[in-house]
Amino acid sequence: MTAWDRYWFGPVAAVRPYVLEHVVLFLLALDAWVQFVPHGARYGAGNFNVAHFAWLDAVQPLPSPALHVGLMLIVGGLAWVIACTGGNRGLRVLLLVLYTYGWAMSRLDAYQHHYLLSLLLGAFVFFPQLRATDVLDGGAKQVSAWAFVLVAANVAIVYIFAAATKTEAGWASGAVLRQVTGTSQWFQYVWHWVLRTGLSDDTLWELVARAVALMQILIAVAYVVVVRSDASRARWLHLLAWGGLGAAVGFHGSLLLFTIEIRWFSCYMIAIAAAFFLPEAVLRGFVRLATFPIRAVAQSGVRWWTRLPTGLRSLAVVSSASCIVALVGFHLDLPGATAAGLMCGGALAVMGLVAALGNNAARVRHVAVAAAAGALVLAAAVHVSPVRFQYYLYLVADLQRRGEPRQVLAAYEKAERYAPRGQSRQRQIEALRSHLETHRDE
Amino acid sequence: MAARSVDTVSPPARWLRRLLSLGIATYLTWQIVLPLRYYLRENRRAARFAWRIFSALAIAPYRCDVRVQEFAPGEQLGREVDLARTLHDAWTAALRQGQDAVVRQFLHTRCGSSSLVEAVEFSRLCRREDRAPAPHMRVRLDCRSGAISAQEEMR
Numbered sequence: 001m002t003a004w005d006r007y008w009f010g011p012v013a014a015v016r017p018y019v020l021e022h023v024v025l026f027l028l029a030l031d032a033w034v035q036f037v038p039h040g041a042r043y044g045a046g047n048f049n050v051a052h053f054a055w056l057d058a059v060q061p062l063p064s065p066a067l068h069v070g071l072m073l074i075v076g077g078l079a080w081v082i083a084c085t086g087g088n089r090g091l092r093v094l095l096l097v098l099y100t101y102g103w104a105m106s107r108l109d110a111y112q113h114h115y116l117l118s119l120l121l122g123a124f125v126f127f128p129q130l131r132a133t134d135v136l137d138g139g140a141k142q143v144s145a146w147a148f149v150l151v152a153a154n155v156a157i158v159y160i161f162a163a164a165t166k167t168e169a170g171w172a173s174g175a176v177l178r179q180v181t182g183t184s185q186w187f188q189y190v191w192h193w194v195l196r197t198g199l200s201d202d203t204l205w206e207l208v209a210r211a212v213a214l215m216q217i218l219i220a221v222a223y224v225v226v227v228r229s230d231a232s233r234a235r236w237l238h239l240l241a242w243g244g245l246g247a248a249v250g251f252h253g254s255l256l257l258f259t260i261e262i263r264w265f266s267c268y269m270i271a272i273a274a275a276f277f278l279p280e281a282v283l284r285g286f287v288r289l290a291t292f293p294i295r296a297v298a299q300s301g302v303r304w305w306t307r308l309p310t311g312l313r314s315l316a317v318v319s320s321a322s323c324i325v326a327l328v329g330f331h332l333d334l335p336g337a338t339a340a341g342l343m344c345g346g347a348l349a350v351m352g353l354v355a356a357l358g359n360n361a362a363r364v365r366h367v368a369v370a371a372a373a374g375a376l377v378l379a380a381a382v383h384v385s386p387v388r389f390q391y392y393l394y395l396v397a398d399l400q401r402r403g404e405p406r407q408v409l410a411a412y413e414k415a416e417r418y419a420p421r422g423q424s425r426q427r428q429i430e431a432l433r434s435h436l437e438t439h440r441d442e
Numbered sequence: 443m444a445a446r447s448v449d450t451v452s453p454p455a456r457w458l459r460r461l462l463s464l465g466i467a468t469y470l471t472w473q474i475v476l477p478l479r480y481y482l483r484e485n486r487r488a489a490r491f492a493w494r495i496f497s498a499l500a501i502a503p504y505r506c507d508v509r510v511q512e513f514a515p516g517e518q519l520g521r522e523v524d525l526a527r528t529l530h531d532a533w534t535a536a537l538r539q540g541q542d543a544v545v546r547q548f549l550h551t552r553c554g555s556s557s558l559v560e561a562v563e564f565s566r567l568c569r570r571e572d573r574a575p576a577p578h579m580r581v582r583l584d585c586r587s588g589a590i591s592a593q594e595e596m597r
Binding site: 001004005008009010042045046048050052054057107108110112115119143144146150153154157158161162164165170175176179265397398401402 | 452453454459462463466469470473474477481489490491492493494495503526527528529530531532533536541543544547548551
């Protein structure tokens with residue numbers, strides 16, 4: 001093999017693509033449910049929209065809250081099912097298309113990492129299809145995974161361009177950093193402590209600004225070089241991996257401490273860095289720990305259950321899962337959720353029927369169990385986090401400017417049902433009701 | 443289901459490696475050229491695919507006010523469009539950033555809103571706290587001909 005071939009097609013530890021894909025998919029599932037859904041109300045507001053691509057504007061209907069929320073619920077569910085079962089290439093392509101349409105339908109979603117995630121999902125289509133047992137049980141545990149190496153190159157390109165923009169005067173002077181850190185009290189405390197060393201304020205800002213650019217270059221180099229470290233025993237490669245991991249966690253972790261609206265970008269980048277830079281043994285330990293409950297249940301096997309005929313088992317599992325998925329959709333009380341639940345439940349039922357006629361029953365049962373578990377996790381996530389409260393409050397904020405008071409009241413009342421403790425809007429609701437009573441005849 | 447073995451490294455066959463290599467090279471070229479096109483452009487407001495993460499553009503050192511006016515035939519003074527009642531706040535923010543596609547689409551939408559509108563004009567005036575020059579932009583759409591004229595300068 002040529003050097004080029006060795007770089008792209010040489011061995012990598014199987015656990016790395018496995019961890020990268022699974023962690024990103026689980027994060028994506030929660031991200032879609034908890035972060036995307038609350039912002040769904042703005043889609044189609046004022047009958048105005050601009051898609052990311054002109055051709056999409058020409059072919060798509062005006063996006064609506066139901067379309068966006070329903071799509072994101074399905075995207076989360078699909079990511080969850082693929083993460084749990086491994087899925088197949090068809091499901092991965094479907095996830096890529098639906099997720100990409102989710103952000104491309106409107107420039108309301110301008111997060112660059114959503115585009116990066118589409119690139120990652122595209123790479124996942126070509127990842128080796130591995131299961132936890134493939135990664136954990138004996139053997140060399142190395143695979144040829146060109147798509148995994150391509151992700152490293154792609155992420156390196158991201159960091160290189162990000163570092164290049166930091167040569168501009170606005171960044172290099174530290175002005176942007178001053179703005180970002182200005183509201184952080186703990187940062188101000190640390191900053192003033194460092195200034196006691198005698199450095200001038202301007203010099204220190206410039207130093208930090210340049211250090212950030214250097215960190216990004218270090219991370220980019222680490223991605224390109226360390227991706228081949230599993231095939232090498234060179235000590236410097238492992239040191240570079242630790243350096244890359246430290247820089248990535250330091251940079252993205254510190255962003256979590258400031259009030260910058262970047263959603264879960266830092267979490268994704270730290271997860272990606274961990275998959276590429278952590279030692280193989282640590283990643284295998286992580287997989288062993290994370291998959292322990294599932295493996296324990298699979299190995300124990302409930303006897304009476306396994307004695308049932310395969311067809312009956314499949315029918316019971318798939319029909320139960322379909323009902324759970326549909327009911328959760330109905331229970332969510334969000335636009336598009338009932339339709340999404342019915343579509344997913346229906347798709348499961350059709351899969352079950354096809355499986356009953358074919359010889360893929362076990363696989364379909366796994367998918368059905370994963371889908372039902374995903375639906376229950378979604379229900380729990382929506383209960384624990386203020387997804388619905390935020391959704392209806394964002395709607396209130398928009399209607400207060402553009403809508404009628406009665407619409408505002410209806411949205412407020414919806415939000416109130418899901419208000420976390422201490423965030424009740426009852427006072428505003430009472431005031432609005434009283435206002436509407438007084439102006440009833442106007 | 444048959445157990446899959448991943449114990450041995452099995453690179454693709456030579457012909458497939460060549461094919462994949464071609465795909466990889468094309469993909470990487472696209473990934474480099476797409477952001478580069480943005481950086482070689484004069485107008486650098488639409489930074490969607492340029493990886494300007496956490497940069498001076500994303501966190502601009504100035505604040506911008508925007509207004510949109512509609513002109514009826516023969517009138518010199520325009521009627522101000524109430525953006526707060528017309529658009530979602532997120533779109534007004536996109537107008538403040540001067541996103542070309544959003545500006546043009548909104549101007550076209552306003553042209554289509556009434557047959558009495560002859561032209562629509564968007565203006566964006568930015569100010570820095572230190573009074574250093576900041577962007578000023580004016581875009582006018584002639585509803586009949588569809589002609590767009592744009593002016594941009596630092597003031």
